[in-house]
Each structure stands twice: as C-alpha cells, then as structure tokens.
Amino acid sequence: MSVTLDLAKIHPGFLDPVRESQAVFRKVMDAVARPGSVADLAFAVDGPPGLDCAAAAVALTLFDFETPVWLDPALASSEAESWIRFHAGCPLTAETAEADFALVTRAEACPPLAAFNQGDAKYPDRSTTVIIQVAALDGGEPVALTGPGIKTETTIAPRGLPDGFWEQIQTNHAQFQFGVDVLLVAGPKLLALPRSTRAQIRKG
Template sequence: MHSKTQNLAGGFPDAVLNSQSVFRTLMDCMARPGTLGSVAPTVAPPAPLGIAAGAVMLTLCDNDTPVWLSPDLTKSGTTAWLSFHCGAPLTREKAEARFAFLEAGAAMPPFSLFAAGSQEYPDRSTTLVIEVTALSGGRPLNLTGPGIRDVATIAPMGLPEPFLHQWIGNRALFPRGIDAVLTAGRELLCLPRTTKITPLEA
C-alpha cells in the first residue's frame, strides 16, 4: 500500500456508531475522574499517535475545532490523517487550540500557553490529550474532587515531569483552566480541571 494511502487509512469502520461509543466512554470517564476507559472500536492512527488518542481525535475534532500537535506528531502522518478524517484545522498557536495532542515522551509545554477560557466562557479552553507509557505501574497519585467518592488512585507511567506542578496552578484558575485526557494503547482516563492530584508519599 502506498505510504500516503496508509496515512489516510485506519479511521472508524462506522464513523457514527464508533464515535458515539468513544464519546460515551469519554463522558463517563470525565464524570468519574481516574476511572479507566477502553476504546472498543477498531482504529489504527499513524505512529506515533496512539490508538485511544486517535479515537479521541476522530470523536471530538471537526472543522470548528483548531488542533495543536506536538512537533513529532506534526512531522508524522498524523497531520494528513487528521485533515482527511476530521477536517480539523491545524494551528501553531497553542492558545487557539481547542484540543492539543502529545505523543508519549513529548516535552510538556507550559499550561499557560494554552487557552484557559474566560470567566464568562470557561468552556472555551484547550483539552490536552497526553499519551503516556501506561496507565498503571507508575507513581501512585491520589485524586479528589467532584465525581470522586472519597479518593481515587491512579498510577500513570511516563507522565511528563512538569505536569503535576503545572496542574496545581491550573486548578487555581477555576472555573477557568484546561482539562486533560491521559491515553495509553486502547485505554484512557480523564482529569477535569476540578480534580486535585496529590502524589502519595513513598
């Protein structure tokens, strides 16, 4: 298969039903921060974009949602794949992006460079979709806040180093602020801006 054709393959077999399925998973995970969700539909995005991240892209991105991609994703077949399947415009300006995607190991830009919304329109913010090595086996983190009964614990492996420090400042902006989706393989979990993250003591 021609390389260009390969870059355009791998979308949802049934765009409507599959996007509805992933959207329900995302909404469930966003309502219950820290809950692991799994992408059921078959999807094969071009490397280094992961399966769950690709499914999120297909589900949420359209011609009204500017997308920012990390440098390595921009150089990959992801740009053509995004354009072909979603029609979403790419932007180099992080503050213009409704969604931002980072592959595993990508450098984490400062949260302040992305849109945090306004007091009147807090929903006009960027959602970060961050691929990690795995959603288990890493440093345990306690989650508290709306949608969590008592405490939820997650242990993502390969979370970008500046993430936790930047998340503290992000929560202080409420009701403004960004939301995050962590992905690994077919799995994902959501971290809305209202979630407090506390590293467990070793």
C-alpha cells in the same frame, strides 16, 4: 499554502463513523464524569504510526472543521498528521493558546499547561482540552485524586509524565473555573483529569 494529501498513505478511520464516534464519546464523557476511572477504547480505530488507539479514537470523535487543533511538532508532516487532517478536517494551529484541542504524543515535551487556552470569564468552557500520550496508565508515581465525580478518593499511577506535571495539575485546579482539561491515553486506555479534580502526590 495547502499541503496535498497522499490518499494512498491514509490509514482507515472508523468503519461505522456514526456509531463508533457515539460510542467513543460516551466513554470519554463517562471518564470525565468519573475522574481517575479508566475507559477502554480497544473496540475503536487502530491509529496510524505515532498515535495510540485511544488517541486516534478521541481525535476522530472530538476534532472537526470548527475546532483548531495544536499537534505535537513530532507529528509534523507525518502519516498521523495527514490522517487527522483527512478524517477530522480540523484546522491546525501552531499557537497553543488558539487551540480547542491539543494532541501531545511525547509527554516529556508537552508545553506547560498554562500555555494553552485557559478559558475566560464569559466562556470558561472554551479552554483547551489537552490529550497526552503516556507510556502506561499504571506503574508510575501514585497520585490521589479527589473532587467532583469521585466518592471519596481514588489513586492513579500513570507512567511517563514529565517532571513537575502534577504541580502543574495542582496549579491548573487552583484557578478553577478556568484552566485546561487533560486526557491521558496509553494504548487503548484513557483516563480524564478535568480541571475540577484535585491531585496530591502520595509520598512513599
């Protein structure tokens, strides 16, 4: 059963959809190519309540009518869900394993990364990209990243991730070429943790 959208409550999307989505796409691809680097999407859209600027910009850029999207249940029947449905036109799924993209607004309630589509031998690239809103991209536990796109090593310290998250990232990397790709967003900032990236918690 379809749900009627109240257009009077839909927040604006991109003012210039073509140019802004292209600009956001380039920023996201650069972040994926250089894991741990921080992209600033402050130039992009202001999202509706519940969505940070970076999360909203990524949703408008990557979601479309061909990409099943899993949304954090906290967004159910919210202005943010209506905004995504209206501007992106994407089908929503309640099954994590069916999602091309997942948008998690409560990091502490993120399903296990293994619950999402891990890709398969024929199409390893068709795994889920998981977008997780966190409190900040700094001020947390230091984690060293190595791998493709990183010259030697880079250190990040996102704050607000659930216990055991980095162990999940390590397991995710261990099954490469399968596994999910993760985008962490906070306010207008974004950093990428592709499945090819190795993560090691820095011990104090």
